[in-house]
Amino acid sequence: GRPQLCQGHCENTLGSYHCTCPHGYKLQYDHHCVDINECQEHGYCRGYNQTCVNLGGSFRCIQTECPHGYHRDGAQCKISARLVYQEICDDPHIKCDVNQIICYSYAYIPFRSKFLLKSESGSHEFFTFIVPIEPPIIAEFGLRLVSVKSPHLHVRAATREDFYLKRTKDNEVKIAMLNPLEGPQDIELEIEAKMYKNGLQIGRNIATTMLFISEYEY
Numbered sequence: 001g002r003p004q005l006c007q008g009h010c011e012n013t014l015g016s017y018h019c020t021c022p023h024g025y026k027l028q029y030d031h032h033c034v035d036i037n038e039c040q041e042h043g044y045c046r047g048y049n050q051t052c053v054n055l056g057g058s059f060r061c062i063q064t065e066c067p068h069g070y071h072r073d074g075a076q077c078k079i080s081a082r083l084v085y086q087e088i089c090d091d092p093h094i095k096c097d098v099n100q101i102i103c104y105s106y107a108y109i110p111f112r113s114k115f116l117l118k119s120e121s122g123s124h125e126f127f128t129f130i131v132p133i134e135p136p137i138i139a140e141f142g143l144r145l146v147s148v149k150s151p152h153l154h155v156r157a158a159t160r161e162d163f164y165l166k167r168t169k170d171n172e173v174k175i176a177m178l179n180p181l182e183g184p185q186d187i188e189l190e191i192e193a194k195m196y197k198n199g200l201q202i203g204r205n206i207a208t209t210m211l212f213i214s215e216y217e218y
Contacts, residue, residue, distance in 0.1 A: 007218055008033040022216060024057030033218050053108040056183075056214025064106055077104040098201040105129070105207040113183035113217045123164060123176035129207045131171045131193045137202070140194045141165060141173045146208075150185035158187045158211075165191070175209065183213030 006019035008027070021033035028034055038044055038052075038059040045052035045061040049072065053060045066077035079102050107127055117124050131139045143165040148157045164176045175189060191207040 006031050022057055025216075025218075033216075035218075051108065053110060053212065055110045055212050056112055056216055056218070058214075060108070060212060062106075062108055062210075067104070070104065075106050077106075079103065098203070100203045101206055102195075102203045103205045105205070107207070107209045108212070109209065110212045110214065111181070111183070112214055114180040115217070116177060116180035123166075123178050125166065125174045125176045127175040127207075127209050128168075129173050129175075129191050129193070130169075131195070131205055133171050133195060137195055137197050139171055139205075140196065141167065142192045142194075143173075143175065144190050144192070146188040146190050148185060148187050150183075152184065155182050155185055157185060163189065181211075181213050184215040185213045187211040187213070 005017060008019060008021035008025065010017055010019060019027055019031045021027050024036055025033040026036055035054070035056050037054045039054045044059060047061075047063070049064050051062040051064060053062055066072050069080055070077040071080050079100070109126060133139055143163065145158070145160040145163070150157060158181050162177060162179045162181060164178055166174045166176055168174055173191065175191070187210070189209045189211065191209070193205040194201055195203050195205070
């Protein structure tokens with residue numbers, strides 16, 4: 001077919017044309033549109049507990065507040081009580097909460113619309129979750145789709161079937177994307193890791209992964 005004159009928008013002028021890009025992009029000499037990294041160039045999201053996530057054509061300020069009883073440690077919220085997994089539920093005089101969440105983890109990942117870079121397995125692995133445990137403690141992992149939001153009705157919303165949870169080690173899993181997803185849409189995924197010792201559940205870890213699919217394919 002005919003080569004595309006402009007990656008973004010092509011506007012006719014008298015005897016010629018000129019290229020423009022959507023808001024949040026800048027035009028390159030070869031008529032390609034390059035995303036402006038607002039987080040780096042403008043230093044947005046400098047507030048307390050704020051994270052700036054650069055997206056295609058825009059950015060997002062994420063406010064992460066740890067639940068009561070947890071303290072912030074990088075991208076994690078860890079329980080403030082001085083516990084190690086080996087000590088949890090060992091004391092017979094203490095009532096044990098087997099559903100106690102030991103650590104919350106947060107990740108924010110941008111994607112271009114319809115992007116899918118397949119590996120040899122036929123999917124795109126984009127997030128790794130590791131639970132710091134050693135035998136005799138074991139972990140069971142599960143993945144659920146928490147929410148999908150898009151301002152456009154014509155965009156196919158992601159489903160749980162678009163993702164696969166692949167176990168790569170005894171204490172490690174990866175989330176893989178199976179199908180290209182159109183944007184714009186925001187997708188929240190959650191991995192739950194249940195820890196067991198001698199067949200008894202002793203606690204949980206939760207990893208929240210936010211995917212931001214931009215509107216354009218560049």
